Amino acid sequence: MIKKHWxxxxxxxxxxxxxxxxxxxxxxxxxxxxxxxxxxxxxxxxVVGLLPGSTMQVSGPAAGLTVLVADAVxxxxxxxxxxxxxxxxxxQVLLGVARCGRWFRAISPSVVQGMLAGIGLVLVLGQLKxxxxxxxxxxxxxxxxxxxxxxQRTPMRVxxxxxxxxxxxxALAALFTSDVDKIVVGTLSADVHLPxxxxxxxxxxxxxxxxxxxxxxxxxxxxxxxxxxxxxxRTRYNKELVAQxxxxxxxxxxxxxxxxxxxxxxxxxxxxxxxxxxxxVLHGVWLLLFVVLLPGxxxxxxxxxxxxxxxxxxxxxxxxxxxxxxxxxxRAEGAVLAxxxxxxxxxxxxxxxxxxxxxxxxxxxxxxxxLSVVETPEGLALKGNATFLRLPRLLDVLDGVDREHVRxxxxxxxxxxxxCGQAIEQWVDESRRAGRTVExxxxxxxxxx
Numbered sequence: 156m157i158k159k160h161w162x163x164x165x166x167x168x169x170x171x172x173x174x175x176x177x178x179x180x181x182x183x184x185x186x187x188x189x190x191x192x193x194x195x196x197x198x199x200x201x202v203v204g205l206l207p208g209s210t211m212q213v214s215g216p217a218a219g220l221t222v223l224v225a226d227a228v229x230x231x232x233x234x235x236x237x238x239x240x241x242x243x244x245x246x247q248v249l250l251g252v253a254r255c256g257r258w259f260r261a262i263s264p265s266v267v268q269g270m271l272a273g274i275g276l277v278l279v280l281g282q283l284k285x286x287x288x289x290x291x292x293x294x295x296x297x298x299x300x301x302x303x304x305x306x307q308r309t310p311m312r313v314x315x316x317x318x319x320x321x322x323x324x325x326a327l328a329a330l331f332t333s334d335v336d337k338i339v340v341g342t343l344s345a346d347v348h349l350p351x352x353x354x355x356x357x358x359x360x361x362x363x364x365x366x367x368x369x370x371x372x373x374x375x376x377x378x379x380x381x382x383x384x385x386x387x388x389r390t391r392y393n394k395e396l397v398a399q400x401x402x403x404x405x406x407x408x409x410x411x412x413x414x415x416x417x418x419x420x421x422x423x424x425x426x427x428x429x430x431x432x433x434x435x436v437l438h439g440v441w442l443l444l445f446v447v448l449l450p451g452x453x454x455x456x457x458x459x460x461x462x463x464x465x466x467x468x469x470x471x472x473x474x475x476x477x478x479x480x481x482x483x484x485x486r487a488e489g490a491v492l493a494x495x496x497x498x499x500x501x502x503x504x505x506x507x508x509x510x511x512x513x514x515x516x517x518x519x520x521x522x523x524x525x526l527s528v529v530e531t532p533e534g535l536a537l538k539g540n541a542t543f544l545r546l547p548r549l550l551d552v553l554d555g556v557d558r559e560h561v562r563x564x565x566x567x568x569x570x571x572x573x574x575c576g577q578a579i580e581q582w583v584d585e586s587r588r589a590g591r592t593v594e595x596x597x598x599x600x601x602x603x604x
Contacts, residue, residue: 166427167437172318173423174200174215174438175445177468179338179453180461181216182412184282185224187233188346189338189453192216193446194411200439203402203414204432208395210388212374212381213420213435214402216412218468219373220366222277224412226503227362234410235359237350241407242363247371247400256392259375263515265488267376268477269495270369270508275472276500282462282469291328291335292459299324299463315423317464324460336458340450348410366403366413369508374399374416381418384425419468487522491515520544528552531564534594538567543574553582559591566597 174196182192199214227239250256286296299320306316328335378390395416402414424434445452482489495511526545527538535556541549563579565571571579583593 162428162430163433164437166424166429166434167441169313169315169427170213170420170424170429170434170438171441171445173315174213174420174442176317176321176456176461176464177218177417177419178216178442179456180464180468181218181221183338183458183461184218184221184278184465185216185412186228187224187236187412188341190340190343190446190450191346191411193442194343194347194409195406195414197439197443197446198402198405198409198411199414200435200437200442202405202439203398204436204439206394206398206401207391208398209378209381209390209416210432211385211421211425211429211435212378212390212395212416213424213438214374214399214414214416215420217370217373217415217417218278218465218472219271219274220370220413220415221281221465222274222499222503223362223366223369225281227366231354231359231362234348234351235354236412237348237407237410238352238355238359239363239366239407240403240411240413241350242360243366243370243413244400244403244405244407246364246367247403248397249400250367250371251393251395251397251400254393256375256394256396259372259392259396262372262512263488263491263519265481265491266495266508266511266515267372268474268481269492269511270372270499271472272474272478272492273496273499273507275469275474276496278469278472279466280500282466285336285458285462286466288459289335292457295324295328295335295457296459296463296466298327299460300467303464303467313427317467321456321460321464324463325456328457328460329455338453338456338458338461340453342450343446346410350407350410367400370403370413370415371396371399377416377418377421381416381421381425384422387430419471487518491518527567531562534558534560534562534564536564536567540570541568541575542570542572546574546578549575550578553578556586560594561586561591562594562596564596568597 178192178196179189182189196215203214228236285292287293302320302323303316306312306319374395375392378392378395382389399414399416406412406414478489478492481492491511491514494514495507498510499507521544523540524542524544525539526541526549528549529536535552583595586593
């Protein structure tokens, strides 16, 4: 039995080493105590890891939710965070039970990439302040990023580069200087608390809905990506959505950070050779042992070092390479991505994402509504989808017709909406009153004669 799960044991240690600095970094960047990030990692590993849904996907606090959490804490206070996360978790459970899991995959990829890019940019910009706080902080931050980048090219890259960067720079700070801000760690008994339902109002409810939708979307997109990395069982999306909801419900009851499935930890899990759920469950156990037995080690880590870790994570979310490739292949999709990301930076995550979705819908409607209006020796031939989006073009052509007999061929029209149908009816009536002969063919008499 032990031999069977040996690969999962090794993978769990790798995922734990990747998750630890990220859990702490996301918590600090979100404006909550560092240990609450680890609590969320524990719940994501032990609880969600045991539930059905996905096999290789690892859950925990995510950089993609940092902007949302920081904004929620600033608006409603940290005491309301538990209520928000609890509400988001319950909504996720309901969505999963209602079999809405796969619907999240129907969102335009350009909007998803734009959302991640916007979050990444906000994350990078938000972490610049602690990095440039002093020359020493700047040096530690830059060195952390350099180590993380270079370590992946060494034969020892099985050890996570993020861990190496944090350990090396923390050791240098401890040996040569104490003039840098360090992580402040409280106690679990003081920071873990039941949600305060007296803080419940419309703003809190609205924030919980946003948390639920964004966290669900990120988890479902992540599941699709992780399934492409391995040959094991595929994700069952509705059950995975329920599992994420259960995890967030428990995190809300504990006053901890919200969770999603995290692509960085999930890909590390697959790359380390995990075969079953045991690896992600064990990584949660290691996090629990650490926060209980060795929380004092976190106080040695400079804030600038964790900020550098998040800058690296934000840069990967930004995905400039994907933006360039998308712009080259489809500029309209690239524009939707850039619009979504830009509005997230300029306003907030909800506004940017909603406007991006609206832009994607309009673009799709425009692409689908392709109507060809061709003048023939007999009159006009229409082909494609005649919708209100193409009404100005249709009216221009109809107004330009100047002949006594017109044969209008509608046999090539796949869809004729009410706006275009009424425009054709009106033109036919006016033409006949003017003494012209109009012959309509195709589409089974779509307009009155």
